Amino acid sequence: MKQRVVLLGPPASGKGTQAALLGATFAIPHTSTGEMLRRERAAGTALGLDADSYTRQGLLFPDSLALKVVEQWIDGRHRFLLDGFPRTVSQAQAFDRMLQERHLPLDVVYLLDLSDTEVRRRMLGRLTCESCGAVYNTQFHKITGDSPCPKCGGHLARRADDTEEALDHRLEQYHTLTAPVATHYSDLGLLKTIDVTPGRDEVFQTLYADMKEAA
Numbered sequence: 001m002k003q004r005v006v007l008l009g010p011p012a013s014g015k016g017t018q019a020a021l022l023g024a025t026f027a028i029p030h031t032s033t034g035e036m037l038r039r040e041r042a043a044g045t046a047l048g049l050d051a052d053s054y055t056r057q058g059l060l061f062p063d064s065l066a067l068k069v070v071e072q073w074i075d076g077r078h079r080f081l082l083d084g085f086p087r088t089v090s091q092a093q094a095f096d097r098m099l100q101e102r103h104l105p106l107d108v109v110y111l112l113d114l115s116d117t118e119v120r121r122r123m124l125g126r127l128t129c130e131s132c133g134a135v136y137n138t139q140f141h142k143i144t145g146d147s148p149c150p151k152c153g154g155h156l157a158r159r160a161d162d163t164e165e166a167l168d169h170r171l172e173q174y175h176t177l178t179a180p181v182a183t184h185y186s187d188l189g190l191l192k193t194i195d196v197t198p199g200r201d202e203v204f205q206t207l208y209a210d211m212k213e214a215a
């Protein structure tokens, strides 16, 4: 069984969902840098305050900060599932060194692959209930922009940050910064590319079958 796993992929590829499903199925701790930093912020640590200043300015966290929280979280763990980290090649190189020092090599890096067209369709089809916060997708759920929330009857709307412009920016960032991380792990023989167009359940079955196998 594979125990040290990284999930990479563009926005809306379902990394977070798959990390949570696999983590629960195989009893492997899972997290993302965003989650780690939210916990630090909630606890009011120096790292958390540092992270806050970047978020407030709408900036990406610097490598050093991302690495610090990951190192803190990894300490004492032998198994982990990381969602969306490392985000840049320099983070990946530093992370490789961190794992080498701990004699904890990665078992596999999954690239959840999705075309830009499909990322756009998924992101722009996302609707959030203004009353209960439930999230739907016009692509997967039988709803349109005019439907009431199936759970509470509330009004469904696109989130303010799900705009075409914001999405273009996130996609560009992904292609320039994160796509090279996949190449980095491919060069190390660790990368497996999974086409996530078929949807959550099929993708989970593919990942599940592969994780069960020895590293």
Ligand SMILES: [Zn+2]
Residues within 6 Å of the ligand: 129, 130, 131, 132, 133, 134, 149, 150, 151, 152, 153, 154
């Ligand atoms: Zn609702």
